[in-house]
Amino acid sequence: MKKILFFTFFLSSLNTFYGQKNSSRAEEIRKQYKIPELAYAVVSSDSILEIDALGFQRYKSSHKAKINDIFRLGSITKTITSYIATTLVKEGKIKWDTKFFDLYPELKAESNPEIYNITLQDFLTFRAPIPTWSYGNETPNQQEIKGNNQEQRYEFISWFFKQKQIVTEKQDWYGSNPSFVAAGLMLEKATGKSYETLVKELGKKLNINFGFGQPNVTDVNQPWGHDENLKPEKPFVNYKLNWLSSAGNINVNLPDFCKFTQMQLQGLLGKSKVLSEEEFNKMHFGFPEFSFGWYSEINENSGLKYSFHYGNPGTFLTKVYICKDINKAFILFANVQSEEADKGLMLLLSELQKQYGG
Secondary structure, three states: OHHHHHHHHHHHHHHHHOOOOOHHHHHHHHHHOOOOEEEEEEEOOOOEEEEEEEEEOOOOOOOEOOOOOEEEOHHHHHHHHHHHHHHHHHOOOOOOOOEHHHHOHHHOOOOOHHHOOOEHHHHHOOOOOOOOOOOOOOOOOOOOOOOOHHHHHHHHHHHHHHOOOOOOOOOOOOOOHHHHHHHHHHHHHHHOOOHHHHHHHHHHHHOOOOEEOOHHHHOOOOOOOEOOOOOEOOOOOOHHHHHOHHHHOEEEEHHHHHHHHHHHHHHHOOOOOOOOHHHHHHHHHOOOOEOOOOEEEEOOOOOOEEEEEEEOOOOOEEEEEEEOOOOEEEEEEEOOOOHHHHHHHHHHHHHHHHHOOO
8 A cells, every 4th residue: 555655646746747738839839940959847936837858959860858958058147146146145255345356456457447346246236337248259269368267267357357448328237248257256256166166066055966068068968059050069168158157157957947946936935044035035126127147027918027037158048037926937948049949939938927827
């Protein structure tokens, strides 16, 4: 009898965890919008309501999608960096009003005077008026930036701040990757640990296996990213990904990212043992439009308030939308970056939101 009861419980748990009622529709969207692999999940603070991975790890291959496939998060990395920063502020390791040049005074003299007073909070909320920079920028090149991973990030931000570029048009916020590179360096200095170590330590606490870079570099049997022409990106170590580690270089599988998202929902609902409900609300909604790693908006159809982020690092697309008012979050991953694929993900998101009251 005990064995039967256990087996029944196991099946029930498995069905709850791997609910797939929208799989057929997701597969239609995947094919229509030319997405090699599409993975999606709907979660509440304590349950995975449905989750699935569809298609193929590589275009025109026989490598079928698996639920534990790893995807590059792109800019969703910023939500993880912001969470780590919030916990370090809570622990007294650093303050929101700590200035970058308080920690790196040796870089101040040759840097842009416009950023002398920029703080950790300014960087993490995109309130630092600095220019944009991303993977497509040609300068600096690999020969100009030397050292190990940490040293390269230091050299990169030193180079970036020396450019003395200013944003002439005042904006409510400035979406620049180097803001999060600078924030990551501040966290490294405050703790004496590399950014990678801080992320791994968080992963250990949450039972999440965070990695970095292209998934197929360490395992060719993981998803390959694709460009808008569906050309697979071959395994190679892109040095610019390291420079932007705290802004957009984390990779993770969907079930593990569900854990991180559920932790955010739990915190927003006042159920976290690490941070208060007020601290989570500040992280997600403390500033208009973009707060500590999280965008926010009112859904046009439902009138509900969402915090969200998305990643588009060249050959992957990722999205996470959280609505604490209905205790739901929606996660979508694709191993291609194109306008067509983005439309497909947004269509699936809209349909999932309608079904789950969002």
